[in-house]
Structures are given as structure tokens and as C-alpha cells.
Amino acid sequence: MLDKLLMLAVLASAAPSLAQNAQPFDAAAAFGARESVSQMSLSPDGQNVTYISPTDGQGALAYTLSLVKGASPKVAMRATGRPERIGGCDWASNERIICTVYASKRDATFGILVWSRIVASNADATGFQVLSKRDRSYARGFQLGGGNVIDWLPDEHGAVLMTRVYVPNDRAGSRLGSASSGLGVDWIDTQTLATKEIEAPRPEAVGYLTDGRGTVRIMALRKGTQTAFGFQDKGTIEYMYRAPGSRDWRQLSEYNYVDRSGFEPAAIDPDLNRAFGFKKKDGRLAVYSIALDDSLAEELVYANPDVDVDTLIQIGRRQRVVGASYVTDTRKSIYFSAPIEQLLTALHKALPQQPLLRVVDSSVDENTMLIFAGSDSDPGVYYIFDRKTHQLQTFLVVRGALEGVKLASVKSISYPAADGVMIPAYLTLPPGKESAKGLPAIVLPHGGPSARDEWGFDWLSQFFASRGYAVLQPNFRGSSGYGDAWFEKNGFRSWRIAIGDVDAGGHWLVSEGIADPAKLGIFGWSYGGYAALQSAVTEPGLFKAVVAVAPVTDLAALKDQYRGWSDHELVNEMVGDGAQMHEGSPAEHADKIKAPVLLFHGDFDRNVKIDHSKLMCSRLTQAGGKCELVTWDDLDHYLDDSSARAQMLRRSDEFLRTAFGM
Secondary structure (H helix, E strand, O other), rough: OOEEOOOOOOOOOOOOOOHOOOOOHHHHHHOOOOOOOOOEEOOOOOEEEEEEEEEEOOOOEEEEEOOOOOOOEEEEEEEOOOOEEEEEEEEEOOOOOEEEEEEEEEEEEEEEEEEEEEEEEEEEOOOEOOOOOOOOOOOOOOOOOOOOEOOOOOOOEEEEEEEEEEEEOOOOOOOOOOOOOEEEEEEEEEOOOEEEEEEEOOOOOEEHHHEEOOEEEEEEEEEEEEEOOOOEEEEEEEEEOOOOOOOOOEEEEEEOOOOEEEEEEEEEEOOOOOOEEEEEEEEEEEEEEEEEOOOOOOEEEOOOOOOEEEEEEEEEOOOOOEEEEEOOOOEEEEEEOOHHHHHHHHHHOOOOOOOEEEEEEEEOOOOOEEEEEEOOOOEEEEEEOOOOEEEEEEEOOOOHHOOOOOOOOOEEEEEEEEOOOOOEEEOOOOOOOOOOOOOEEEEEEOOOOOOOOOOOOHHHHHHHHHHHOOEEEEEEEOOOOHHHHHOOOOOOOOHHHHHHHHHHHHHHHHHHEEEEEEEEEEEEHHHHHHHHHHHHHOOOOOOOOOEEEOOOOOOHHHHHHHHOOOEEEEEEOOOOHHHHHOOOOOHHHHHHOOOOOOEEEOOOOOOOOOOOHHHHHHHHHEEEEEEEEEEEEOOOOOOOHHHHHHHHHHHHHHHHHHOOOO
């Protein structure tokens, strides 16, 4: 029997509970706050954790914390967010962590560039080292990527295998530079920076996979064409493999990451000598394995007849494959390992109110495990589980600002589109309401377009539900996860179908009596913002207010944004051309939008330039419409700043209430 024990440790910077807070509850601040704890990992011996905690703006601290009772967190690394930010950390040894640091900078020629570097530090913040290749002033070209750790080498204290980017320079042959360029693999001692070349850099290489035991077995090579404007990516990856004990590369598969055709390897089982990965079966992704020998014998591991199987479940420092997961109405898992299945079944029974449960990390011997569990109305808790004693210890909450706040339940529903096709969606009603009539309501289409919503905690929908709104999140046609037929040609080329499904969601809320038709709005972020604006174009009278965060507003401008980059042709293909592109650009039809519009955008947004929102607001104003644009000079597409998110939520609520006459 698994015993749920008392809390072992409390994050020092977590927000106080409501009972301790004498101030009135500020929903915008609480829901807009960044996660108190994120990117948590467990040391090889299972005695320490590291995690990221936010500071002001986009800043963050990387903490290490001993699991000994009474221990206090120690700061191992800090980033101000101006511009450096911490992406996540893991353990190279029991004393040393490795973190990804990234930042954005503005270039006069190429616009906003995002770079990353891999750095190491001792748990007590000493011994800082940069593991990525260093930039040189005489280097030709940009070195934006800092590489990735691809094998944690648990049997070698503090050493890792990592990909590193080499840029050719004018001192080829010197110890400072090399005539070779591209992505290679190095063995690195993270303390001394002693380095051994494992795979020579290749310009066409984009990734490598190891067997979890220090041997590189798979290499990914990008394919494309060389044009007068430079290399143009065709969206195809050629995977090569090595047989056991061999250094010769042989072809494994070709994979197109645009239409997801072909076999995409994701992990290697050295005992079985097989690569596990994804390939389509009947138009939906399934898990397959392929023998890494001359036979290339293929085996179907698991497929679902209704949805994509989209995730491999891996545990341990060697990332061994133990199962796979997929999403129907909720995320479900199947396990290939009987002991792991028994373990997870027992944990589910111990935590029945937190069905979204997964193993985040484990010690090398897998006797100590870091567990995450949450639900639609619970942002989540980290637990420490001891497999020997069967003790489950409550550890850290993910969102301290929401402790003690009653959250809403999320219901899986479906509604009919205009052509009768049933559209899957999630409905969130205000907390405590199982059913409701005549509420103010919001349709909240997801971003992407190659994405989908799934059941669980969502800070946006929960905020609006807490403020009394009904929230509908549709997985319209053009969403991923349901196979090729549902994806259509993506949400831009097939925008008429996708937007029609979004509009149908608004009609359904009204027809069911859930929404007051005079108090129906739409809110979207990124592609969701595009969908919100384009819905107001196609059915001007349906939504009485439109809120769009970092929206695409002009499809021609989106294509032009990628001119000069290697993926320009891929973006052209995704967006399309001709009449559908013109008709699908809300900025081209601002005169059709009758509802007031509120826009938010960061000026450091590389995904969707701020020019999209500026153009939209300008066109709306010229057409006599109502538009307000809120901007931030130093924020990117994700507005990863608690105060900015709180401002966005607060202003959105005020805007909707004014538009609805509330």
C-alpha cells in the first residue's frame, strides 16, 4: 500500500495561501503568475533535485535542493531575463548540473535572432563553465544553437555526450578552429572541459541518437536544395544507423516532418537492438520499432484506431522505453513493461484525484522516482516515491499562487459543425457550476495550427471561468492529433473549414443556452488569435468582442517574414497562395469586422512579428472599427512574464465586460 506522507519541503518563493493573505484575491495576478516550480529533475543518486523558479520579469533562478528533511533550496544559477533566460536544468553528476540558457537579440539585417548555449555549474553555484562551442569574432555565419546533451553517461562521473555546433573560420587547422563545420558529437568532462570528438561535425547533420550506453547509433541528415538564395529545406530528414560494433553508416529511413510521413526514430533499445519511433498507420501516428541490422525488420508496437499515438514514455537516466501515450478525451498510457505498469497502477490508486500522472525522472537504479500528478482542476504536485519502502511523499506544488483557490472542472464534449461533423472540444464552466444558462462565454481556439488542446489544467480558461465565463476550447479540423483526414491541409490552407468549426462552437454555446448571445466573445493566441480575427470576418455578428494575442493577421506578411531563411519554401507551402491567402487574411478585410478588437503583442516576437498587430489595428481604425493594441518592448511570443500576463488577463476581462455591457 502506498502511503501519502506529509509535505517534505516547501518552495521558499511560493506565494502564500489565501488564508494567510489579507489582500483581496487578485485573479489576474494569481492565474497569470508563472509556475512556481518547473523543469524539475532528480540527481543520479536520487538524493537531490533541481528546478526552475521565476523572478521578476522573465528572470529565473535554478535551485538545487537536498531531499534530506529540513534542507533549504540553494541557488545554483540565475538569469535576469534581460536577455538571458534559463530553459531547464538536469544533473551531470550528483554534484553538478547542466542548464540550457537562451536569449533573443535584434540584428540589423536578420531581425530577431534566438540563440542558446549549454552551461554547467556545481550545485552550490561554483565552477561555472560554458559547454557549447564558443563564438569567435572571425567566425563566418551565425552560431545560434548551442547543442544538446544526448547521453548522460551515468557510469561516468560528470561526463556527457552532447551535440555541438562548429562554424568554419579563417584559422582552419589551428587549435582554435576547424575547417569542418556543422553538428558533431563530443564527449565532455563538465568539470574540466576535457573533450574528445565522438562524431566529426557534418554540415547536413541535425541530430544524433545514442543507445543510452554511450554509443551513437543513429544520425539525422537534413535534405534540401542549394539555390541562389542559399540552402532551402524540403522538410525531409534522412536517418542513418550503425549496426552493433560498426562505424559504418547505413540508411534507416526517410521522414518528412511536414506531413509526418516515413519512420521517425525517437529512442534505441540496445538489448533488443531496435529503434523505437513513429510512423503512420491508416493515416494516424503509431509506435513502430525497426531492427538496427541488415534486416531492418519492422514491427508495429502500438496503434490507436481513432487518434495519433504521439509520445514514447521513457524513464531513468538511460531513458529506456517503457510505454506510449495518446489523447482521446483525456491522455491515456499503455505500458510495455509489466513492472512499470503495476507501479503506475498503484500510484493512480493512491492519487485518484490526480489522474494526469507521470514519472518525470528517476535515480540511476530507478529506486527513487520523481512523480508529477495533476488534473483539470489541479495545476499539479511533485512527489518523491521510494520503490523500496513504497512511500510517496508530497513534495512541491507547481503553482503556489493558486493554492487554496477553487478551480473549475473541464468537461469533454462535442458539437456539430455546419456540415454535421462532430467537433471535439472542452467546456469549462465557472467553479461549482455543473450546468449553467445565459452566461457570458468565450470561444478559445488553440494556437498552432499544428496543435490541439487536451484535458488538464489551463491557466487561460481557468482564469476566465473564475471570472464567471463559460469557456469552449474546440479541436477544430486542422488540429493535430486526430490523423491526416482531420488535419486537412493545416489551419491556414484549410482556413475555411477550421474557422467554420470555430464559428460553429459559438453557435453551439448559444443554441444550448449556455451563452447569452449578447455576451459571446472570442479569445485566441498565435494561430488562435488569427482564428479569432478571421471568425469575426466570416461571421461579423456572432462574437461581440475579439481578443487576440500575438496573432497572424496577414498571410502574405507571414510568408515574407521567413524570406532569406532555409525554411522559406516550407512556410510558403504551409500558407498557400492565390485567392485563399488573400481571403484568409483578416487585415485585408478589416472593414467586415464589427466587434471591438483588443490586441496584445511583444516587440521581441520572432514567431509572429509585431507588425501583424500594428497592421491589423491600423486597418481597423481606417475602416472605422474599434481597436486597442497593448505592446511590450522586451517580450516575445509567449509573454513569459507574470506581470505582463496579469496585465493581459485583467485588461481582457475589463474589455469583454465593457463590450458585453456588464
